[in-house]
Amino acid sequence: MTDAAQRVEETTIPEYLALKGEPVEFRALVRQVTYAAKRVAAELRTAGLEGMLGATGETNVQGEHVQRLDDYANRTFVNNLLRSPAISDLVSEEMPEGLHLAHQDRGGYALLFDPIDGSSNLNVDMAVGSIFSVRHASDVLAAGHTQIAAGYVLYGPACVCVLAMPQNGVNVFTLDPSIGEFMFTRGPVRMPERGTTYGCNEANEPGWSPEVREFVHWLRGPSGHSTRYSGALVGDFHRILMEGGVYLYPADARHPQGKLRLLYEGAPLAFIAKIAGGRATSESEDILDILPSQIHQRVPLVVGSNEELERFLPSSRRNHRAH
Ligand code: AFP
Numbered sequence: 001m002t003d004a005a006q007r008v009e010e011t012t013i014p015e016y017l018a019l020k021g022e023p024v025e026f027r028a029l030v031r032q033v034t035y036a037a038k039r040v041a042a043e044l045r046t047a048g049l050e051g052m053l054g055a056t057g058e059t060n061v062q063g064e065h066v067q068r069l070d071d072y073a074n075r076t077f078v079n080n081l082l083r084s085p086a087i088s089d090l091v092s093e094e095m096p097e098g099l100h101l102a103h104q105d106r107g108g109y110a111l112l113f114d115p116i117d118g119s120s121n122l123n124v125d126m127a128v129g130s131i132f133s134v135r136h137a138s139d140v141l142a143a144g145h146t147q148i149a150a151g152y153v154l155y156g157p158a159c160v161c162v163l164a165m166p167q168n169g170v171n172v173f174t175l176d177p178s179i180g181e182f183m184f185t186r187g188p189v190r191m192p193e194r195g196t197t198y199g200c201n202e203a204n205e206p207g208w209s210p211e212v213r214e215f216v217h218w219l220r221g222p223s224g225h226s227t228r229y230s231g232a233l234v235g236d237f238h239r240i241l242m243e244g245g246v247y248l249y250p251a252d253a254r255h256p257q258g259k260l261r262l263l264y265e266g267a268p269l270a271f272i273a274k275i276a277g278g279r280a281t282s283e284s285e286d287i288l289d290i291l292p293s294q295i296h297q298r299v300p301l302v303v304g305s306n307e308e309l310e311r312f313l314p315s316s317r318r319n320h321r322a323h
Contacts, residue, residue: 012181013161013173020168025086025107033111033132034161034182036080037153040073040130041175044155053123061096061296069122070094073115073130087111088137091295093264098140098295110135112264118232127156129234133268140295144267144288151272152234162238164272170241191278194307195245197228199236207253209283215312219246233260237269237303241276246304250283258282258300262292266299279309
């Protein structure tokens with residue numbers, strides 16, 4: 001093992017990024033993202049004691065009931081990200097419009113994020129996550145393959161940050177609460193070529209395409225997969241990143257364009273999956289090739305291991321819709 005590899009084992013995220021020679025502005029941006037995540041993690045742990053559970057009574061741009069913790073997490077991310085001069089644009093699931101800050105002589109990064117993914121889990125103390133995507137400010141509406149980096153924080157029994165960059169791979173850091181730092185724990189991660197689980201909301205089956213229905217019937221029967229579906233994409237995806245398998249939220253009768261959002265859910269997770277050796281499709285095209293038309297655009301998502309995606313893709317290619 002080289003000296004650098006040994007030193008990676010004991011690094012915090014800032015030390016890891018410095019060791020990898022990442023630019024100072026990028027390191028400052030990631031420091032603000034992870035600091036916001038640590039604040040959110042602390043709030044999640046005590047929300048039940050402080051009356052911070054439940055809804056605010058407002059509805060967001062997605063038409064969803066805003067939970068107090070959604071609002072807290074969004075404010076925490078925005079307030080901390082504004083402290084990073086490297087960021088000139090913010091896009092959040094919780095904000096109708098993007099935030100453009102270029103007049104303050106800021107750097108050229110855009111940060112697109114879902115402050116709390118899995119909000120329906122908040123009041124029942126189940127895992128939730130934050131998802132983020134780092135782009136050049138000029139690339140907010142570019143295809144997902146232009147992302148500079150992407151990652152997520154999973155607030156589970158442990159608080160885990162997964163950070164993906166093409167040049168460094170996908171790496172896992174675990175929060176050490178005794179020192180308040182995310183410590184390198186695993187990487188570069190390779191998604192197994194095939195898994196044993198699949199995650200989807202099977203109540204939506206009546207509205208699925210025949211190809212999706214056939215695929216899930218295969219998963220349920222001949223393939224021998226088991227269902228694992230938590231209601232939070234980040235937790236379900238993390239299982240697939242670590243152990244292989246497939247997560248799908250396809251188009252259905254209630255969500256003709258899919259439920260998940262492209263810019264701060266589908267594209268960052270597709271980016272992570274691809275770097276780790278997996279794949280992600282919208283049922284008709286590679287998620288990372290889709291050109292967004294607006295910041296809250298929804299997209300069907302099938303993401304996971306090569307073997308499962310290969311089993312799914314031929315049939316969906318046969319029915320490729322002409323664009
Ligand atoms: P919420 O953040 O509104 O709970 O949505 C979570 C999510 O976007 C994704 O994290 C879940 O996998 C999926 O939606 C759950 O959606 P269903 O409740 O329709 O299964």
